[in-house]
Amino acid sequence: MQKINFTMVPNEIIDEHLSELTGAEIKILLAISRKTIGWHKDTDWICNQQMMDITGLSKKTVIMTISSLIFKGLIVQDRKGGKGKEKLYYELSFEEGCKKVTGGVVKSTPGECNNVTHKINTTKDTIQKKKDIVPQQVLNYFNKTTGKHFTTINKYIYGRINDGFTLDDAQKVIMFKWLEWKDDDKMKMYIRPSTLFGPAHFEEYLMDANEGLGRMQHDAYREWMEGFCEDAEELLNDDERMALHVPTQKEWENGEAKDIQRILSHSS
Helix, strand or coil, X not given: CCCXXXXXXXXXXXXXHHHHCCHHHHHHXXXXXXHCHHHCCCCEECCHHHHXXXXXXXXXXXXXXXXXXXXXXXXXXXXECCCCCCEEEEEECCCCXXXXXXXXXXXXXXXXXXCCEEECCXXXXXXXXXXXXXXXXXXXXXXHXXXXXXXXCCHHHHHXXXXXXXXXXXXXXXXXXXXXXXXXXXXXXXXXXHXXXXXXXXXXXXXXXXXXXXXXXXXXXXXXHHHHHHHHHHHCCHHHHHHCCCCCHHHHHCCCCHHHHHHHHHHC
């Protein structure tokens, strides 16, 4: 009987995330699993063309899906190389993974990209990399949200993660303080990791963010509802208005009001 080769997939993907993932996200996660765990590596260079070949997805869908998985904290993307020679390396952001060996070299599988030789990390390097995953995700989110280009993980980011704060906590503080300070000439200079993650004020910033982001979301829903009611009043008759379901704030936040808005637009 022919020997069957296989690639292990972290249990967390199936147990905790599968029900919430799109088909495209599952394909990208499986592709990265094959190129990393499948070759006993933590990380691998995978160009967009290889992603397209493996998954059958379009380039646009590949790029959008990778961004979604990074935002959800399920994968880590690392850019290496100089201008014009930049390569994208990917790894899964899970505690589980393949068993590593010390030293040695493994070659990447063939594809549209040139084959690349990768040195396998030692156990000590692998443990350190796992500790860096959440702080790196925090820094990536900070740069993506603010448009800045910090490359070194600040000691204060490590400090707050070591204190037990989560990626979600960090993202809330980043988003809220950016929205609050970005148009303030005096305060926008303080949109930086050393200020946001300093031990003296981070917990206070998080409390403000939990309250402030909820208030902003409520205000945005209220504004949407005012426009929704005006459109319904203008475009629908009494019977149609009576039959129309009014979205709750939770439905609106989850994007479930789009079909209703489409009905109104078609009535105009």
